[in-house]
Amino acid sequence: MLSLLRKIAATGRVAEPAPPPPEPAPPDLAGRVKALRGSAQVRCVDAGSCNGCEIEIGQAFGPVYDAERYGARIVASPRHADVLLVTGPVTRNMAEPLRRTYAATAEPRVVIAVGDCAIDCGEFAGGYGVEGAVGDVVPVDLSVPGCPPAPDQIVAALRRVTGR
Amino acid sequence: MSVNLVGTALATSAGLSGMAAAAALCSPVRVRVPMVGVLSALLGAAGLVAGGAALAGHGFSVRMPDLLPLAGISLQVDALSGVFLAVTGAVIIAASVYGIGYAAGPARGRLAQALWPLFAFSLLLVPAAASVSTLLVAWELMAIGSVLLVVSGDPADGRVREAGVWYAVMTHLGLVTILIGLVWLSAAAHTETFAGLRLAAAGVSPAVRGGVFVLLLLGFGSKAGMAPLHAWLPRAHPEAPSPVSALMSAAMVNLGVYGLIRFGLDLLGGGSRWWWLATLVLGALSAVYGIVQAAVANDLKRLLAYSTVENLGLILVGVGAAGVFEDSGHPLLAAAALTAALLHTATHAGFKTLLFLTAGSVLHATGTRDLDELGGLRARMPVTTALFALGALGAAALPGGAGFPSEWLLLQSLIHGLAVPGIVVVVVLPVAVGAIALSAGLAVATFVKALGTGLLAKPRSAAAEHAHEVSGTMRAGMGVVAAACVALAVVPGATAPALMRATAAALRGPGTSLALGATRQLTALGSTLSPLLVVALTLGAVLLLRAGLTLVSGRKRRRAPVPLWDCGAPPLTARMEYTATSFAEPLQRVFDDVLAPESDIDVTPHAESAYLVERIAYSRAVPDRVEHRLYNPVLHTVRRAGRAARALADGSVHRYLGYGFGSVVLLLIVLAAAQ
Numbered sequence: 001m002l003s004l005l006r007k008i009a010a011t012g013r014v015a016e017p018a019p020p021p022p023e024p025a026p027p028d029l030a031g032r033v034k035a036l037r038g039s040a041q042v043r044c045v046d047a048g049s050c051n052g053c054e055i056e057i058g059q060a061f062g063p064v065y066d067a068e069r070y071g072a073r074i075v076a077s078p079r080h081a082d083v084l085l086v087t088g089p090v091t092r093n094m095a096e097p098l099r100r101t102y103a104a105t106a107e108p109r110v111v112i113a114v115g116d117c118a119i120d121c122g123e124f125a126g127g128y129g130v131e132g133a134v135g136d137v138v139p140v141d142l143s144v145p146g147c148p149p150a151p152d153q154i155v156a157a158l159r160r161v162t163g164r
Numbered sequence: 165m166s167v168n169l170v171g172t173a174l175a176t177s178a179g180l181s182g183m184a185a186a187a188a189l190c191s192p193v194r195v196r197v198p199m200v201g202v203l204s205a206l207l208g209a210a211g212l213v214a215g216g217a218a219l220a221g222h223g224f225s226v227r228m229p230d231l232l233p234l235a236g237i238s239l240q241v242d243a244l245s246g247v248f249l250a251v252t253g254a255v256i257i258a259a260s261v262y263g264i265g266y267a268a269g270p271a272r273g274r275l276a277q278a279l280w281p282l283f284a285f286s287l288l289l290v291p292a293a294a295s296v297s298t299l300l301v302a303w304e305l306m307a308i309g310s311v312l313l314v315v316s317g318d319p320a321d322g323r324v325r326e327a328g329v330w331y332a333v334m335t336h337l338g339l340v341t342i343l344i345g346l347v348w349l350s351a352a353a354h355t356e357t358f359a360g361l362r363l364a365a366a367g368v369s370p371a372v373r374g375g376v377f378v379l380l381l382l383g384f385g386s387k388a389g390m391a392p393l394h395a396w397l398p399r400a401h402p403e404a405p406s407p408v409s410a411l412m413s414a415a416m417v418n419l420g421v422y423g424l425i426r427f428g429l430d431l432l433g434g435g436s437r438w439w440w441l442a443t444l445v446l447g448a449l450s451a452v453y454g455i456v457q458a459a460v461a462n463d464l465k466r467l468l469a470y471s472t473v474e475n476l477g478l479i480l481v482g483v484g485a486a487g488v489f490e491d492s493g494h495p496l497l498a499a500a501a502l503t504a505a506l507l508h509t510a511t512h513a514g515f516k517t518l519l520f521l522t523a524g525s526v527l528h529a530t531g532t533r534d535l536d537e538l539g540g541l542r543a544r545m546p547v548t549t550a551l552f553a554l555g556a557l558g559a560a561a562l563p564g565g566a567g568f569p570s571e572w573l574l575l576q577s578l579i580h581g582l583a584v585p586g587i588v589v590v591v592v593l594p595v596a597v598g599a600i601a602l603s604a605g606l607a608v609a610t611f612v613k614a615l616g617t618g619l620l621a622k623p624r625s626a627a628a629e630h631a632h633e634v635s636g637t638m639r640a641g642m643g644v645v646a647a648a649c650v651a652l653a654v655v656p657g658a659t660a661p662a663l664m665r666a667t668a669a670a671l672r673g674p675g676t677s678l679a680l681g682a683t684r685q686l687t688a689l690g691s692t693l694s695p696l697l698v699v700a701l702t703l704g705a706v707l708l709l710r711a712g713l714t715l716v717s718g719r720k721r722r723r724a725p726v727p728l729w730d731c732g733a734p735p736l737t738a739r740m741e742y743t744a745t746s747f748a749e750p751l752q753r754v755f756d757d758v759l760a761p762e763s764d765i766d767v768t769p770h771a772e773s774a775y776l777v778e779r780i781a782y783s784r785a786v787p788d789r790v791e792h793r794l795y796n797p798v799l800h801t802v803r804r805a806g807r808a809a810r811a812l813a814d815g816s817v818h819r820y821l822g823y824g825f826g827s828v829v830l831l832l833i834v835l836a837a838a839q
Contacts, residue, residue, distance in 0.1 A: 078729065096732070098732070100730070101732050103726055104729045
């Protein structure tokens with residue numbers, strides 16, 4: 001018992017070294033990042049994605065990349081959210097729901113377009129069912145390029161919002 | 165000679181009732197309705213004054229031997245009558261004012277308008293009666309008046325007619341049992357005045373007194389909606405015009421309780437313990453059965469009618485408990501239980517009038533009483549919705565509502581009564597406490613359903629969508645009774661001296677010492693109950709919380725209108741919300757064995773394949789099981805007997821002459837044998 005306590009005292013706290021601080025947020029986002037004070041509640045919106053980006057987002061919040069340690073957390077409703085993670089080209093059916101979701105998100109709100117399709121419709125540009133990129137429907141603050149983007153890129157974008 | 169306030173007020177109300185009836189018969193339709201309304205409201209005010217004066221300790225007694233052949237009319241008002249006079253008067257005021265704006269169609273006619281003040285006056289006459297004959301005359305006037313008013317709404321409607329027939333038959337069967345009981349009692353006691361009966365009742369044999377009490381319990385109980393004799397309530401109340409429903413449900417049914425207290429406790433002097441145990445058990449049964457039926461009812465006024473069955477059941481529990489405690493020598497407990505019953509009579513009258521009047525406004529504005537078709541009235545009828553919510557708070561017996569103090573007092577008196585010895589009492593009282601708790605819980609569910617699906621949410625039909633707020637007089641009628649409800653909810657203690665006087669009058673104890681004892685008892689109970697404090701604390705806490713939140717968030721609340729979150733899909737529709745049926749479905753499932761609901765799913769397959777469904781129809785009905793099991797066999801037997809008796813009357817004159825001759829011979833033989 002005593003040896004165990006001694007062992008604990010001798011070892012101290014063991015943790016990986018802290019990663020380097022994130023890139024600072026762009027100037028128009030700085031005020032909102034300050035208001036969020038290191039905690040961002042995230043709502044994912046699939047606006048017509050092939051689900052590739054969703055798998056990578058799932059990994060970003062999994063045990064390996066663990067975005068939650070930087071203060072980002074997935075929530076179930078835009079009413080609870082500060083950040084929208086939007087994936088995919090915006091299809092005609094999802095344009096209006098995306099606008100409503102954006103309207104329902106609490107202010108200050110941040111929109112992150114995840115993946116090439118979200119940025120410029122990617123493979124699906126000009127498709128008959130595609131309304132446009134995410135930026136054509138709601139104002140986008142940050143973009144994560146890639147098809148699909150790697151989880152560490154998604155985590156990096158989220159860290160710019162949380163500032164941690 | 166000083167003027168007697170009670171007598172003057174009663175005489176005024178009699179005069180006003182005659183004037184209003186005459187005005188209704190003579191005046192053209194445009195002035196008829198307002199005139200009758202105003203005169204009837206004044207009549208009610210006179211009744212309220214009479215009751216208030218009686219509660220303040222003014223007695224009144226008069227005998228008019230020439231007014232009615234043979235027996236004459238005797239009136240006497242004591243504090244017990246005063247409670248019922250005051251409650252009835254207050255209900256008449258609200259319902260009459262409301263009726264000015266409400267009356268439409270046949271209800272504006274001469275006959276319906278003339279009947280209203282006469283019925284109202286008969287309600288005041290019953291508690292003022294001081295002899296058996298006067299009581300029976302007033303009772304019959306009340307019965308006839310209410311039957312005609314029930315069918316006055318729309319006599320051409322088949323359902324109204326059916327309700328009228330049920331009510332007429334049941335109320336007259338009740339009258340017959342009361343008549344037999346009272347005549348039996350008067351014959352045994354050789355007097356028919358209440359004063360004489362009070363003295364002579366002790367000399368009547370216990371068997372006769374027991375028989376009389378059973379008859380009176382059946383007769384007065386059926387008027388008070390005691391299960392299983394409640395079948396007329398859920399039929400007559402929904403079909404009657406709403407002010408009539410309010411007057412019947414909040415004032416008339418109380419008189420059944422009055423009769424039971426007056427004869428059982430006062431004139432017969434308490435009697436045996438089994439009388440009151442029977443009353444208590446039947447009351448508890450009515451309370452639970454009534455509220456279970458109310459919880460699954462879809463018709464707003466039928467729901468309120470079943471809620472009346474529940475509340476009158478609670479009052480009967482109080483009366484029964486008072487009788488049991490009195491019999492076992494605990495006058496203080498008896499006084500507490502009876503006070504609770506009388507207070508609940510007053511509070512129930514308050515919130516039930518409010519609920520029936522607001523339900524009438526909903527019916528007036530939308531033309532339907534079906535909760536599944538309503539909804540969305542908060543934005544269209546804000547006053548009505550707010551007042552209905554106030555009434556529902558009272559009916560759900562939550563703190564801050566009118567029903568809370570009286571139900572709390574009733575529970576307290578029953579719990580304190582557990583000290584009373586006797587094996588049956590020890591079993592019955594805790595079960596009664598459980599029944600009250602169960603009915604209070606179900607009442608919350610019932611009124612959440614009525615308010616939530618009936619008035620809040622989105623409109624479920626075009627009728628509800630085009631609803632409009634009701635007229636000024638109707639709002640005034642509802643407002644008057646709402647103010648009374650708030651007063652009863654917040655300061656019920658103000659009624660304590662009056663109720664104690666009434667209790668002392670009913671229990672015939674050694675007057676002053678009992679009244680003083682009751683004060684102590686009530687003060688002891690009152691220390692655990694302060695509705696004013698509860699309301700003040702709740703309001704204070706809410707305001708503090710709000711101020712604190714503003715302070716913490718550090719800025720003024722900015723309201724930005726955003727659309728309702730509907731998961732991004734096109735707008736929410738009324739089909740997505742709870743209906744009254746779906747809200748009550750879990751309760752219906754829990755009480756499946758009690759209610760025996762009849763539900764039917766009808767699946768129509770597609771013409772081309774049995775695996776494709778074209779249409780699914782679901783229907784559900786919750787018939788009154790007591791009615792099915794108890795009344796239908798009786799009705800069948802009567803019908804069969806009637807058909808069989810037709811064979812006796814085949815139209816042959818010879819045979820009829822033979823019947824006459826045969827009966828004379830039989831009679832002579834019987835008389836000869838009796839000599």
